[in-house]
Amino acid sequence: MEFLVKIHKSKYGYDVVCPTLPGCASQGDTEEEALENIKDAIRGYLLAAKKVRRGEKLAKVEVAV
DSSP states (O other), X not given: OOOOOEEEXXXXXXXXXXXXXXXXXXXESSHHHHHHHHHHXXXXXXXXXXXXXXXXXXXXXXXXX
């Protein structure tokens, strides 16, 4: 899966947010570290969402933009 993320350089390092997953964010001292950290955050977010919705019927759809 691919997700667009926003990267922001601050005086403390790099902040990264995944706009399509509300509340999914991470940070790192370098841009590369921040991007690796957001991958872990996205995985955790998706696993948590899957556990919460166990009883619901889910379907995958692909949308071209």
